[in-house]
Each structure stands twice: as C-alpha cells, then as structure tokens.
Amino acid sequence: MRNDQTKKTIEPFNLFGERSWILSKKDAANILTDNSYYIFVAAFITLGVFLFLTFKPVDIGYTKTYLLIFSIFYFVLGVAIRRLQSRIASILALLSFGLVVLSKILEQNLDFFTFISFIFLAASYRSVKASFFYHKTSN
Secondary structure, three states: OOOOOOOOOOHHHOOOOHHHOOOOHHHHHHHHHHHHHHHHHHHHHHHHHHHHHHHOOOOOOOOHHHHHHHHHHHHHHHHHHHHHOOHHHHHHHHHHHHHHHHHHHHOOOOOHHHHHHHHHHHHHHHHHHHHHHHHHOOO
C-alpha cells in the first residue's frame, strides 16, 4: 500500500490544499523548473502549428507571423522562468494564458485546446506563486 504522502500529483494541479504549500526556496525552484516545461510545450505546440501551416496552407484564423511570434515569446518566457526564476515572465505567462482561456470562454468555443490552455494557465499560476516565494525568502 502506498502512503498518501508518497503519491505525486502532476505539478500544475497542486493549486489548493496542503500540497500547494511552498515551504522552502528549493521547493520554489523545483516548482519553477517543473512548470517551465509546460511553457516550453506551449511554445513547441505553437511552433508545430506554424510549421504545419508553412507546408500546408490552411485557414485556422491565425496568421503564420502571429504563431511564430508567440512560439518565440513562450520559449523566452520558459527560459526566463526556468533559469532566472523571473516574476515578470511568470506574470506574463499567466496573463497570456488567462486571456486565451477567457476569450475561449466568452466566445463559447470550449474545445480540447481550451482544456490545454487551462493546464498552461494553472502552471503559470503556480509559477507566479513560486517565483514570488523564491524572491521573498533569503535561504
């Protein structure tokens, strides 16, 4: 039998409760590293859609320039969150994914990509909490 303390929840879903507590600077750094992977995934998904549209032009409502800029933007945010533990990058990621989720909800266009964006939003929220804790503590 496994103890409840040994079960590991996927990081962005540790939003509330006892598992959401950040107790040390090392925990905050680990959370930032784990959640930066989600930002990188968003960058690679956006880049993949850009490459797909480059080889097979289809109208999906976004221009290729928009997709390329946002894939670079997400990649830079992921690097800043992972290497610099940046509060600004965490907030920009939270705002970016928050606007995507909010616009999808207001358009009543709830699909698979809305769910994926919600996961990225949760990861960004955890990154904001961890980056502020990281820079608040001294050890």
